[in-house]
Amino acid sequence: MTKFDLREWLETAWASGQLEMVKGADAALEIGAASQLNYKRKVPKALLFDDIKGYPPGYRVLTGSVSNPNLLGRTLNLGSDLSDLELVEALRGKPQEWLEGSPDFSAYEVADGPVFENVVKKDEINFLDFPSPIWHEHDGGRYIGTGCAVITSDPDTGAINLGAYRMQVQDDGKAVSINAESGKHGFQHITKWFEKEGRAPVAATLGQHPVFLVVAGTEVPTGVSEMEYAGAILGEKVPFVRGPDTGLPIPAESELAFEGWLYPDRKRPEGPFGEWTGYYSGDVTPVLTVEVTGLFHRNDPVILGAPPGKPPHDYSYMRSVMKSAMATDALRGMGLAGVAGVWCHEVGGGRSIIAVAIQQRYAGHSRQAGYLTAQHPVTAYMNRFVIVVDSDINPRDLDEVMWAVSTRCDPARDIEIMHYSWGSRVDPLGLAGQPAYNTRALIDACRPFERLNDFPMVAESSAEVLKRVANKWPGLRE
Numbered sequence: 090m091t092k093f094d095l096r097e098w099l100e101t102a103w104a105s106g107q108l109e110m111v112k113g114a115d116a117a118l119e120i121g122a123a124s125q126l127n128y129k130r131k132v133p134k135a136l137l138f139d140d141i142k143g144y145p146p147g148y149r150v151l152t153g154s155v156s157n158p159n160l161l162g163r164t165l166n167l168g169s170d171l172s173d174l175e176l177v178e179a180l181r182g183k184p185q186e187w188l189e190g191s192p193d194f195s196a197y198e199v200a201d202g203p204v205f206e207n208v209v210k211k212d213e214i215n216f217l218d219f220p221s222p223i224w225h226e227h228d229g230g231r232y233i234g235t236g237c238a239v240i241t242s243d244p245d246t247g248a249i250n251l252g253a254y255r256m257q258v259q260d261d262g263k264a265v266s267i268n269a270e271s272g273k274h275g276f277q278h279i280t281k282w283f284e285k286e287g288r289a290p291v292a293a294t295l296g297q298h299p300v301f302l303v304v305a306g307t308e309v310p311t312g313v314s315e316m317e318y319a320g321a322i323l324g325e326k327v328p329f330v331r332g333p334d335t336g337l338p339i340p341a342e343s344e345l346a347f348e349g350w351l352y353p354d355r356k357r358p359e360g361p362f363g364e365w366t367g368y369y370s371g372d373v374t375p376v377l378t379v380e381v382t383g384l385f386h387r388n389d390p391v392i393l394g395a396p397p398g399k400p401p402h403d404y405s406y407m408r409s410v411m412k413s414a415m416a417t418d419a420l421r422g423m424g425l426a427g428v429a430g431v432w433c434h435e436v437g438g439g440r441s442i443i444a445v446a447i448q449q450r451y452a453g454h455s456r457q458a459g460y461l462t463a464q465h466p467v468t469a470y471m472n473r474f475v476i477v478v479d480s481d482i483n484p485r486d487l488d489e490v491m492w493a494v495s496t497r498c499d500p501a502r503d504i505e506i507m508h509y510s511w512g513s514r515v516d517p518l519g520l521a522g523q524p525a526y527n528t529r530a531l532i533d534a535c536r537p538f539e540r541l542n543d544f545p546m547v548a549e550s551s552a553e554v555l556k557r558v559a560n561k562w563p564g565l566r567e
C-alpha cells in the first residue's frame with residue numbers, strides 16, 4: 090500500500106472525525122442533494138455513501154473530499170490540523186516547489202495492482218453496475234465521472250496528462266462521454282491523435298485518492314505529468330499498471346478505471362449539467378464518447394464524486410485555495426515585481442473574479458499585473474474580472490476589495506476590456522453554437538501611481554493606536 094491508496098485516506102479521515110457515513114441514499118438525486126446540504130455547512134465534511142439503493146453494500150461514493158482546510162491539508166500532505174489561514178500560509182511557494190520537484194517523482198510501472206482485482210470482460214462492461222449519480226435535478230443523465238482523472242498522452246512526446254473532465258454514462262451503460270473543453274491539455278492530446286492516427290487512446294480513473302482530483306482538476310503547466318506532480322506533493326512515486334489495450338498508465342491503487350478509444354465521429358448527446366458557475370451548462374450537444382475496451386475495479390470500489398453547482402460546491406474551496414497559491418507563484422515566477430498576494434474568489438468558482446494585491450513600483454505596474462493575471466495559462470480560462478489593488482488591501486476580503494474599487498477606480502480610465510479571450514461552453518452568458526470566447530475586464534483599483542504621495546489618507550486609526558486602545562479595553566476586540 091502506498092500513500093496513494095484511498096482506503097488509507099478514508100481511515101485517517103474517519104479516525105479524525107472528518108468523514109461521515111450516509112446509508113441508504115438513492116444515486117438519483119439523493120446523493121447530490123445530501124452533498125449539497127453538506128457543502129453549505131460552515132465546515133463541510135467528507136461524506137461516504139454506502140448501502141446505495143439498488144447496489145451491493147460496499148459499492149460506495151465519496152464526496153466533499155477536499156471541502157475544508159483539514160481535508161485539503163491532509164490530501165496535500167501539508168498537515169491535518171490546519172486552520173484555513175494556516176493552510177493558505179503552508180501553501181505559499183508550494184506549487185512552484187512541486188513543479189520543480191516533479192522530475193524526481195517519475196511514476197513507475199508495476200505488473201499488478203489492486204485495480205486489477207476485477208477485470209470485466211469487454212462485452213460485460215456496464216457503468217450502471219456502479220452507483221452513477223444524477224447529481225442535480227435537471228442534469229441530462231448519470232455522471233459517473235466528476236472527481237475523475239482522464240489519462241491521455243501526447244502522440245509526439247509520450248507525455249502523459251491527467252485532467253478532470255465530466256463523464257456522462259452513455260449507451261445504456263456501455264460507454265461514457267468525455268467533455269474536455271477545447272484548449273485543455275487532454276483535448277489537445279486527443280486532437281493530435283485524431284490528426285495523426287484517426288483515433289485517440291484514453292483511460293480514466295473514477296475513484297482514487299483525492300490528490301488526483303486536485304492535480305487533474307487544476308491547471309498544472311503543460312509538459313508536467315500530473316502523476317509526477319502528485320508524486321512531488323505526497324513525496325512518493327505513483328505506481329501504475331498499463332491498460333492492456335491502450336498501454337496508458339493507470340494508478341495501480343485506483344478504485345475503478347477503464348480504457349478505450351475515441352474517434353472523431355463517435356459522439357453522443359451530452360448535458361445539460363449543473364456546473365461550477367452555478368448554472369446548468371448550455372444545451373444538449375454531441376460529445377466524444379469512448380469505445381470502452383477494458384474496465385477494472387477493486388473489490389467494493391469507491392467512486393470519487395466532485396459535483397459542481399452554485400458555490401460553495403464540492404471543490405470550490407480547493408479550487409480557490411489552490412488557484413490562489415498557483416497564481417501567486419506564477420506571477421512571481423514571471424518576474425512581476427511587488428506581488429503581495431492573489432486571491433481567486435470562491436464565489437467566482439476560483440476563476441471568474443481574481444483579486445491581485447501589489448506594492449506599486451512604477452507607472453504601468455498595476456495594469457501589467459492585471460493583464461498578466463487575466464491571460465496567464467494558470468488563470469486565463471473563464472476569467473471575467475481581475476481586480477488589482479494596492480498592498481494595503483487584503484485581496485481575500487471582498488469587502489476590502491470592493492471598497493478599493495469604490496474609491497480608487499475611476500471607471501472612465503481604470504477599466505480595460507479584453508475581447509475574444511478564453512471562455513467556456515459552461516459560461517451562462519455564452520450562446521449555443523458560437524465559439525466559446527469571452528470578454529473580460531481589468532479593474533485597476535490601485536491609487537494612481539502619480540498620486541501615490543498625495544492621495545487622501547485612509548481614515549482609520551493606525552495599528553499602533555489600535556493596539557494601545559485594545560490593550561486598555563481588551564473586550565472591544567471580541
Ligand SMILES: Cc1cc2nc3c(=O)[nH]c(=O)nc-3n(C[C@H](O)[C@H](O)[C@H](O)COP(=O)(O)O)c2cc1C
Nearest residue numbers: 235252253254255269270273274275306307308395
Ligand atoms: C470535478 C471537476 C470537474 C471538471 N469538469 C470539467 C469538464 O467537464 N470539462 C473541462 O474542460 N474541464 C473540467 N474541469 C476543469 C479541468 O479539470 C481543469 O481545467 C484542468 O486543469 C484540466 O486539466 P488540463 O489542464 O491538464 O487540461 C473540471 C474540474 C474539476 C475539479
